[in-house]
Amino acid sequence: MAAGNVKLLGVWASPFVNRVEIALKIRSIESEFIQENLLNKSELLLKSNPVYKKIPVLFHDEKPICESLVILQYIDEVWPNGPSILHSDPYDRAISRFWAAYIDEKWFPLVTELRNAEGKEAKTAVLEKIYEGNLLLEEAFIKISKGKPFFGGDSIGYLDVVIGSLLGWVKAQEIMDEVKILDETKMPSLAEWDDRFCSDEIVKDIIPQPEKLVEVYRKYQESFYKK
Amino acid sequence: MANDEVILLDFWPSMFGMRLRIALAEKEIKYEYKDEDLRNKSPLLLQMNPIHKKIPVLIHNGKPICESIIGVEYIEEVWKDKAPLLPSDPYERAQARFWADYIDKKFYDSARKIWATKGEEQEAGKKDFIDVLKVLEGALGDKPFFGGDNFGYVDVALIGFYSWFHAYETYGNFSTEAECPKFVAWAKRCMQRDSVAKTLPDQHKVLEFVKILREKYGLE
Numbered sequence: 001m002a003a004g005n006v007k008l009l010g011v012w013a014s015p016f017v018n019r020v021e022i023a024l025k026i027r028s029i030e031s032e033f034i035q036e037n038l039l040n041k042s043e044l045l046l047k048s049n050p051v052y053k054k055i056p057v058l059f060h061d062e063k064p065i066c067e068s069l070v071i072l073q074y075i076d077e078v079w080p081n082g083p084s085i086l087h088s089d090p091y092d093r094a095i096s097r098f099w100a101a102y103i104d105e106k107w108f109p110l111v112t113e114l115r116n117a118e119g120k121e122a123k124t125a126v127l128e129k130i131y132e133g134n135l136l137l138e139e140a141f142i143k144i145s146k147g148k149p150f151f152g153g154d155s156i157g158y159l160d161v162v163i164g165s166l167l168g169w170v171k172a173q174e175i176m177d178e179v180k181i182l183d184e185t186k187m188p189s190l191a192e193w194d195d196r197f198c199s200d201e202i203v204k205d206i207i208p209q210p211e212k213l214v215e216v217y218r219k220y221q222e223s224f225y226k227k
Numbered sequence: 228m229a230n231d232e233v234i235l236l237d238f239w240p241s242m243f244g245m246r247l248r249i250a251l252a253e254k255e256i257k258y259e260y261k262d263e264d265l266r267n268k269s270p271l272l273l274q275m276n277p278i279h280k281k282i283p284v285l286i287h288n289g290k291p292i293c294e295s296i297i298g299v300e301y302i303e304e305v306w307k308d309k310a311p312l313l314p315s316d317p318y319e320r321a322q323a324r325f326w327a328d329y330i331d332k333k334f335y336d337s338a339r340k341i342w343a344t345k346g347e348e349q350e351a352g353k354k355d356f357i358d359v360l361k362v363l364e365g366a367l368g369d370k371p372f373f374g375g376d377n378f379g380y381v382d383v384a385l386i387g388f389y390s391w392f393h394a395y396e397t398y399g400n401f402s403t404e405a406e407c408p409k410f411v412a413w414a415k416r417c418m419q420r421d422s423v424a425k426t427l428p429d430q431h432k433v434l435e436f437v438k439i440l441r442e443k444y445g446l447e
Contacts, residue, residue, distance in 0.1 A: 051329060051362065063318055070324045077317040090304040091290055097297045102278065136278060 006031035007059040009045060011038060013208055013216045016068040017056040019165040021206045023075045026156060027082045031058075039223055069100055072158060083155045092144075096151070099140055100162040107133045108166055111173055111181070123177060130181055137163070138187040145189075149196055156200060164197040164207070171210035172217065233258035234286040236272050238265055240436050242335075243295035244283035245387030245426050250302045252422035253378075254309040296327050299383055312380045323374060326366055327384040333359045334388060341399040342437050345446060353399045360407040367413055378420055382413075386423055389414040393430035394437040 008024070008031050010017030024031055036045055036055050048057045048064035058065045058074070065074050076085040087093050110133065114126045144151050144159065151159035167182075174181050184191035197203055208216075235251070235258050237244035251258055263272055263282050275284045275291035284291050285298040287305070292298045303312050313320050337359055340352020363385070367373055373381035392403055392414075404411045417423045441447045 060318070065318070065321045065325075067325055067328055070321050070328065073324065074317055074321040077320065090301055091287075091292070093304065094292045094297050094301045097300065098292075098294055101294055101297070 005059070005061050007034055008032070009034045009036055009048065009057040009059070010055040011036055013213060014055055015165040015169055015207075018168070018206050018208075019068045019161050020056045020058055020071050020075070022156070022161050022165065022203055023072050023085055025202045025206070026085060026161075027075055027079045029075070029079055039220075069104070069162070072161060076158075083152075084157070085152075085161070086158045087152070095144060096157070096159045099137075099144075099151075099159055102133075102136075103163055103166070107137070111166070111170055114177065114181075115173055123179070127179060127181070131183070131186065134181075134183070134187050134190070138190050141190050141193060145193075150193065156197065156202060160193075160197055164194075164203065167194060167198060168207045168210055168213050172213035175210055175214050176217070231256075232286075232288050234261060235259070236261050236263055236269070236275065236282050236284040236286065238263050238282050239428055240390070240433050241282060242387030242391060245390070246295045246383050247283050247285055247298050247302070248426040249383050249386065249422045250299045250312060252426060253312065253383075254302060254306045256302070256306060296331060296384060299327075299380065303380070312378075312383060314374055314379065319374065323380045326363075326373060326381045329362075330381070330384050333362075334385070338388065338391065338395055341395050342441065343444060343446070349399070353401065356395070356399070357401070357406050360403070360410050364407055364409045367409060371416060372413070378417065382417055386414065386417045387427065389417070390427040390430055390433050391437070394434045397434060398437070398441070 006024070006029055008017065008020055010020070010033070012018075012035075021033075034044070036042060038055070041053060045055065045057065046053055048059070049055075049066045052066065054066070056066075056068055056071060058071045060074075060078065065071050072085060086096060107130070110126055110130045114123060114130065117123045117126050141151060145153070148154055150156050151163070156164070170181050173179075182191060182194060198207060233251070233256055235244070235247055237248070237260060239262055248260075261269075261271075263269060265282070268280060272282065272284060273280055275286060276282075276293045279293060281293070283295050283298065284293050285301065286292075287301070292301045299312065313323055333355075337352050337355035340348055341356055344352060366381075370376070372378050373385075396402060418427070438447065
């Protein structure tokens with residue numbers, strides 16, 4: 001759909017960029033993808049996100065919007081075509097926002113902590129915390145989905161996008177550490193949701209394969225340490 | 228909306244709880260205020276916020292809303308016909324959400340270092356804090372409030388911290404007026420609103436409270 005001038009500054013491997021790509025696709029918005037170089041940040045990035053200097057940045061008619069969760073809500077409000085990303089009921093919206101904050105502030109940082117933890121003991125300690133979080137998420141999914149396939153109900157919504165976008169990197173971490181983070185025996189409903197989300201038409205070409213992310217990570221480490 | 232039951236679980240010095248008190252006051256919503264003893268949390272708090280066990284918790288007709296900024300958005304969406312806090316333009320709304328999120332990410336941690344630590348860590352906290360204030364001054368620009376002419380979402384998110392400034396200045400040994408005069412002018416402007424003046428605790432009372440905390444941390 002012709003939606004004015006829409007550009008997305010990012011990298012294909014960033015889960016936060018993937019969130020925006022998915023949301024744009026849900027609303028059928030065409031956009032130009034501008035590839036950023038995270039090892040040598042562009043003038044455009046530094047000018048459009050001076051506070052954090054991070055991707056994603058969405059440009060709508062040249063005006064920048066930063067922070068993935070802010071961008072998702074912007075997309076939902078500005079282009080009201082296609083399925084809603086956020087629920088319409090204020091209480092359901094508050095619950096979605098609560099879990100999105102939990103994911104970004106508590107759960108996903110543990111996955112990063114796992115990556116940086118050294119030694120089996122340290123890694124096991126972090127994994128235990130992740131597993132506790134997984135149980136909370138499993139319960140949350142059952143309560144919020146109310147028997148439907150997604151957090152958003154019949155179709156992918158805000159919380160599906162927020163959590164689902166991270167699955168590529170979670171699975172990449174599983175490969176790198178040779179551990180199971182998303183244990184289907186402990187979180188059966190979420191495991192099914194995971195399959196459903198990743199194979200969905202809208203999502204499947206956007207979330208990168210975990211093996212490719214492992215490759216990216218290893219290359220990034222090399223370049224980073226070469227500098 | 229008659230027959231609405233609104234309860235706020237809070238703690239009087241909490242700058243996060245203040246956000247909800249101000250939003251409720253702006254919208255003239257009647258509610259029951261319950262002050263929690265954080266060393267002895269009530270069964271209601273533990274039941275309503277089992278994950279974080281923190282205040283503030285807004286309870287609307289028995290249903291809890293946790294996390295203060297989420298609570299402010301909820302209040303805005305439910306009582307949307309009264310005193311709107313968010314602008315109607317989606318781009319301006321995105322800017323408001325961005326800045327409220329920035330405040331959540333940056334303000335508390337750097338401010339806390341000023342009164343809860345000493346030495347190098349305290350100095351680093353003080354520097355970060357002043358940097359944050361300057362970024363916020365930049366966002367405010369020449370506008371009376373963050374959203375423009377009207378008191379709104381970002382002002383609500385930030386003004387509660389002002390009740391802690393006497394404590395920050397005392398323990399950090401600096402003057403906000405000297406470093407960030409625009410910020411102080413904005414704060415005083417907000418304090419002229421009833422909802423803010425009646426919500427924010429006295430700065431000396433907060434200083435006394437922080438003194439007790441510091442004694443507990445062995446800093447006094």
